[in-house]
Amino acid sequence: MEKLRRTSQRILTNLYSKSLTTPPRSTSAYSGINRKVNKFHYFKRNFGTKIIERNPAFSSINTEDIKHFKEILGDKNVIQDEDRLATANVDWMRKYKGSSKLLLQPKSTQEVSKILGYCNSRNLAVVPQGGNTGLVGGSVPVFDEVIVTLGSMNKIISLDKVSGILVCEAGCILENLDSFLINEGFIMPLDLGAKGSCQIGGNVSTNAGGLRFVRYGSLHGSILGLEVVQANGTVLDMLGTLRKDNTGYDLKQLFIGSEGSLGIITKISILTPPRLSSTNLAFLACKDYSSCQVGYISDILRIISLFPYVAYLSLSLFRH
Numbered sequence: 322m323e324k325l326r327r328t329s330q331r332i333l334t335n336l337y338s339k340s341l342t343t344p345p346r347s348t349s350a351y352s353g354i355n356r357k358v359n360k361f362h363y364f365k366r367n368f369g370t371k372i373i374e375r376n377p378a379f380s381s382i383n384t385e386d387i388k389h390f391k392e393i394l395g396d397k398n399v400i401q402d403e404d405r406l407a408t409a410n411v412d413w414m415r416k417y418k419g420s421s422k423l424l425l426q427p428k429s430t431q432e433v434s435k436i437l438g439y440c441n442s443r444n445l446a447v448v449p450q451g452g453n454t455g456l457v458g459g460s461v462p463v464f465d466e467v468i469v470t471l472g473s474m475n476k477i478i479s480l481d482k483v484s485g486i487l488v489c490e491a492g493c494i495l496e497n498l499d500s501f502l503i504n505e506g507f508i509m510p511l512d513l514g515a516k517g518s519c520q521i522g523g524n525v526s527t528n529a530g531g532l533r534f535v536r537y538g539s540l541h542g543s544i545l546g547l548e549v550v551q552a553n554g555t556v557l558d559m560l561g562t563l564r565k566d567n568t569g570y571d572l573k574q575l576f577i578g579s580e581g582s583l584g585i586i587t588k589i590s591i592l593t594p595p596r597l598s599s600t601n602l603a604f605l606a607c608k609d610y611s612s613c614q615v616g617y618i619s620d621i622l623r624i625i626s627l628f629p630y631v632a633y634l635s636l637s638l639f640r641h
């Protein structure tokens with residue numbers, strides 16, 4: 322028991338000191354970060370027990386490609402700067418590191434479509450990146466994939482003030498959307514610790530749960546429509562704003578939680594609930610796990626947003 326406690330304490334101390342040294346990852350602070358990423362140990366990517374090798378069928382970037390991307394996006398949105406790439410090549414947890422030599426910053430769906438159409442014709446591998454706060458390494462290249470970042474596609478397109486249906490671009494930062502909605506009498510149906518950096522497109526692509534899940538449910542219910550660019554550049558317009566849409570084959574659902582594997586999400590339509598008049602926090606002590614469950618299934622289920630359990634052992638580890 323004593324050994325377990327000491328080991329857990331060591332892990333907690335490591336995690337804590339890491340979080341203290343982690344710089345903010347918001348897109349506004351992005352370009353200024355020059356982190357020393359090399360001192361960390363990175364994991365190799367594997368599929369089961371097999372380490373993934375680069376598929377030789379993929380091409381590598383050449384000067385013609387760079388020229389072509391500059392024609393589509395303009396010089397400043399075709400990024401080869403080493404510091405910026407160093408940040409975009411490493412995930413939030415600093416567990417995985419790619420070696421991309423190119424980051425593209427489209428400003429519109431048409432630009433995304435042109436990028437993907439070209440990459441498809443040249444057999445260049447691509448990884449979409451939102452706020453790069455994902456915890457499983459999906460947002461960073463495995464090898465030298467072209468990184469397509471959605472940060473410049475951050476416009477709010479419309480809000481229906483009667484129904485609370487918000488339409489926006491995929492690069493909007495979650496916290497910015499929530500701040501916008503609060504002034505209009507609504508809130509986002511999801512909230513998470515990474516809200517200051519993560520983007521709604523990333524949230525949808527990871528089917529993020531977060532702190533309001535119990536109350537407002539999964540994004541599979543809140544997302545009413547999506548606009549997506551497929552790998553060959555075709556734009557799929559599924560950007561419906563009808564809440565009671567019970568037509569069959571709900572194609573957009575495939576993209577929720579697909580981590581960019583089926584296409585790049587460029588626009589989102591989402592149902593936002595009315596803002597709560599007050600929020601309260603309660604910390605309850607239960608004598609065992611079954612009593613926690615009784616609390617959970619009682620009347621408060623109708624009004625709670627989050628119901629985390631903290632085991633006594635974890636609390637006592639913090640105390641010591």
Ligand SMILES: Cc1cc2nc3c(=O)[nH]c(=O)nc-3n(C[C@H](O)[C@H](O)[C@H](O)COP(=O)(O)OP(=O)(O)OC[C@H]3O[C@@H](n4cnc5c(N)ncnc54)[C@H](O)[C@@H]3O)c2cc1C
Nearest residue numbers: 451452453454455459460514520522523529530531581586
């Ligand atoms: C402090 C912290 C707290 C967190 N809390 C929670 C939590 O409570 N619940 C939870 O579920 N998760 C949580 N997460 C993880 C969560 O999944 C991400 O933070 C967030 O949803 C990812 O958004 P992002 O914009 O950073 O996406 P990224 O990390 O950039 O990308 C995530 C994945 O989505 C893909 N992607 C990104 N944008 C697009 C796009 N526009 N189109 C297609 N694919 C795209 C990427 O390729 C990648 O596979 C947390 C993470 C952190 C760091």
